[in-house]
Amino acid sequence: MNIALIAHDAKKELMTQFCIAYCGILSRHNLFATGTTGKVVAEATGLKIVRFLSGSQGGDQQIAARIACNEIDLLLIFRDPLTAKPHEPNERTLLRLCDVHNIPVATNIATAEALVHALARGDLDWRDIVNPKSSS
16 A cells, blocks of 8 residues: 655654554555655654655645545544644645545544554455456
């Protein structure tokens, strides 16, 4: 699966700890992230992460474009709900695109853990259900 990681500044350490804890599962997938989040997580975990621009410089939009093209299968976006962000409209776009394209999304660690455990069990192979591969 292609998994996108985004974390607000106040949540980057939480994302890093999350990725350390689930490194074994995440390492079996393709990881993408906004610039700083990807850098911090890669340095702490050794995970191979394709990095885009920082979120405020368009990284959120780069990930949104990949969601729109069905190139992202799961989005983990750890948001800081207590601090307003100038690029919040980009986040709403990301969440809307996930809804439109049926992309599982977690905005907090509790939901992220549930999704990663489901991923480890193989429960997130939903695209095969929605778009079954033809046997011809």
